[in-house]
Amino acid sequence: MNELFLVRKNLFRKPVRTVLLLVSILIAFLIYAFMTSLVTSMSDFNTKPTRLITLSKINFTETLPIAHYDKISRMEGVAVATHMNWFGGYYQDPVKGFMPVFAVDPETYFEVYKEDLPLSEEVKAAFFKERTAMLAAEPVARRWGWKVGQKVPLNSNIFTQADGSRVWDFTLVGTIPTPPGSSQTGSVLIHYDYFNETIDIGRDRIGWIPFLSTSAEANDKVIAAIDQRFANSADETRTNDEATFNKSFAAQLGNLALVLALVVGAAFIAILLIVGTTMTLAIRERTKEFGVMKTLGFSSGSILRMVLGESLLLAFLGAALGVLLAVGLLAAAGSMPGAPPLHLATPVLWQSALMAAGLGLVTGVLPALAAYRLSIVDALSRK
Amino acid sequence: MPDLIRLADIDKSYTRGKERIAIFDRLNMHIPAGDFIAVMGPSGSGKTTLLNLLGGADRPDKGTIEFDGKRIDNLKENELARWRAANVGFIFQFYNLMPILTAAQNVELPLMLTNLPAAKRRDNVATALKVVGLEERAKHRPRELSGGQQQRVAIARAIVADPKLLLCDEPTGDLDRATADEILGTLQLLNRQLGKTIIMVTHDAAAAKFAKRTLHLDKGKFDERELAA
Numbered sequence: 001m002n003e004l005f006l007v008r009k010n011l012f013r014k015p016v017r018t019v020l021l022l023v024s025i026l027i028a029f030l031i032y033a034f035m036t037s038l039v040t041s042m043s044d045f046n047t048k049p050t051r052l053i054t055l056s057k058i059n060f061t062e063t064l065p066i067a068h069y070d071k072i073s074r075m076e077g078v079a080v081a082t083h084m085n086w087f088g089g090y091y092q093d094p095v096k097g098f099m100p101v102f103a104v105d106p107e108t109y110f111e112v113y114k115e116d117l118p119l120s121e122e123v124k125a126a127f128f129k130e131r132t133a134m135l136a137a138e139p140v141a142r143r144w145g146w147k148v149g150q151k152v153p154l155n156s157n158i159f160t161q162a163d164g165s166r167v168w169d170f171t172l173v174g175t176i177p178t179p180p181g182s183s184q185t186g187s188v189l190i191h192y193d194y195f196n197e198t199i200d201i202g203r204d205r206i207g208w209i210p211f212l213s214t215s216a217e218a219n220d221k222v223i224a225a226i227d228q229r230f231a232n233s234a235d236e237t238r239t240n241d242e243a244t245f246n247k248s249f250a251a252q253l254g255n256l257a258l259v260l261a262l263v264v265g266a267a268f269i270a271i272l273l274i275v276g277t278t279m280t281l282a283i284r285e286r287t288k289e290f291g292v293m294k295t296l297g298f299s300s301g302s303i304l305r306m307v308l309g310e311s312l313l314l315a316f317l318g319a320a321l322g323v324l325l326a327v328g329l330l331a332a333a334g335s336m337p338g339a340p341p342l343h344l345a346t347p348v349l350w351q352s353a354l355m356a357a358g359l360g361l362v363t364g365v366l367p368a369l370a371a372y373r374l375s376i377v378d379a380l381s382r383k
Numbered sequence: 384m385p386d387l388i389r390l391a392d393i394d395k396s397y398t399r400g401k402e403r404i405a406i407f408d409r410l411n412m413h414i415p416a417g418d419f420i421a422v423m424g425p426s427g428s429g430k431t432t433l434l435n436l437l438g439g440a441d442r443p444d445k446g447t448i449e450f451d452g453k454r455i456d457n458l459k460e461n462e463l464a465r466w467r468a469a470n471v472g473f474i475f476q477f478y479n480l481m482p483i484l485t486a487a488q489n490v491e492l493p494l495m496l497t498n499l500p501a502a503k504r505r506d507n508v509a510t511a512l513k514v515v516g517l518e519e520r521a522k523h524r525p526r527e528l529s530g531g532q533q534q535r536v537a538i539a540r541a542i543v544a545d546p547k548l549l550l551c552d553e554p555t556g557d558l559d560r561a562t563a564d565e566i567l568g569t570l571q572l573l574n575r576q577l578g579k580t581i582i583m584v585t586h587d588a589a590a591a592k593f594a595k596r597t598l599h600l601d602k603g604k605f606d607e608r609e610l611a612a
Binding site for chain 2: 010292294296375
């Protein structure tokens with residue numbers, strides 16, 4: 001038997017109360033860990049300092065005329081540019097079969113995203129050659145059981161063909177390996193030309209224009225030149241480096257993240273008050289026991305340690321369970337159709353540990369000091 | 384027998400609100416080692432305060448307290464806690480066992496403050512429970528024990544670290560006569576066979592008969608003739 005044993009015993013002396021406190025702490029840490037990891041995962045792709053992206057100044061769902069691509073391609077400081085469109089694709093079921101399908105210009109796309117497309121020359125050639133060819137990220141092909149050479153009908157929830165059909169037939173010519181951080185995670189690539197020719201409205205418009213600058217040092221100048229070039233036009237642009245773009249893409253959830261941060265903050269304050277009050281009451285209930293322990297020879301310091309130990313153990317247990325649950329939820333959410341792989345953001349671990357320590361100390365310090373200062377005579381005279 | 388405890392010129396008072404209540408005014412007392420004293424007196428006479436001073440649970444306003452020839456009234460808080468752990472066993476009227484621990488774990492509590500290895504601790508706990516006749520109840524929690532059994536666990540807890548002094552505050556005040564006599568018999572045994580010095584506060588004259596002598600305390604003063612005897 002040691003102090004830790006007593007701390008553990010005392011913490012669970014009223015199991016229902018302790019479990020309810022644990023659940024309240026767990027929920028706060030679950031929300032915190034899940035949301036932080038979600039926002040991080042959304043922007044956690046490999047980036048290249050010379051890769052920049054131009055899109056509509058309004059937002060990323062607005063399209064740009066394809067002429068913008070031609071003009072940007074020829075601008076000073078731009079090494080190579082490509083363009084891509086959001087197809088709004090799904091396979092069989094609009095919800096379960098949702099996937100990010102991009103209509104791309106194959107040759108230039110492979111130049112701009114060379115590192116993330118480690119494909120054999122045969123596969124590349126097959127994709128370049130056939131207008132209805134399609135490449136799918138390995139996890140997507142695996143999920144749907146697609147085999148190379150198979151015809152795959154994909155639906156669009158945005159576009160229709162001239163004949164009114166929303167279904168396009170593609171041929172899977174290869175799969176894209178997607179190691180962690182790959183920008184192609186979950187992606188399906190199709191030909192822009194085929195897409196553009198078959199849609200009934202929105203022709204010759206593109207979603208965004210990724211390009212490589214000649215050097216990272218030239219980025220600021222290139223960004224300013226492009227956005228200035230299209231300023232005051234009908235289709236103004238916003239150009240960012242890739243890291244900023246990913247963050248701003250994730251920041252589309254920004255307001256939601258802010259709201260959730262406020263909710264989490266409020267939850268933490270509420271929990272602080274609940275746990276603090278409960279700990280104070282729990283310690284007050286044991287005043288006489290502390291008096292007895294002091295008569296037995298336990299020092300005030302060891303009593304303080306044990307009370308603080310209880311609040312810290314409670315906070316760390318709640319935090320650990322919350323983070324563990326968040327890991328499970330992230331894995332479940334990440335396996336949903338079209339979702340990027342979601343994983344616990346590493347900083348969440350130490351941030352949660354720090355927050356748990358803070359929570360434990362703040363909620364435990366007052367009752368611990370009260371127990372520390374308690375005189376034996378006062379403690380034993382309490383009814 | 385040499386003195387185990389000497390109280391010299393002890394003043395002690397409490398403040399209740401704005402009122403200052405004097406409990407002891409120049410109290411002098413000495414207790415030989417191996418004595419078994421019953422302290423009787425009306426409520427408010429200072430019996431419990433005396434126990435607290437003797438056990439280092441409280442400090443005098445003035446005067447000195449010596450235990451085994453060494454002053455304890457001027458020890459720092461941590462030193463006093465260590466001294467209590469090594470030298471004093473407390474037995475309370477309402478047992479004051481920890482409800483979350485078994486009888487054996489309650490008895491082991493004072494041994495947490497020693498450097499004894501786990502095996503030695505287990506031996507000592509088993510011996511202490513055997514002395515009070517509760518070895519069969521080692522794994523029971525206080526709520527599973529009768530009042531008399533709980534008090535015996537409290538006695539085992541008080542003696543497990545082998546202190547020289549046992550301080551008992553109304554140890555049988557919550558027990559029926561037969562059980563009280565059993566507990567008092569145990570205390571008598573500890574005094575006679577193990578040489579423990581016992582100071583027992585009681586209102587019960589029948590309980591006081593188990594002690595070697597009885598001192599009456601009234602308004603902070605002992606009966607001088609009893610004290611000198």
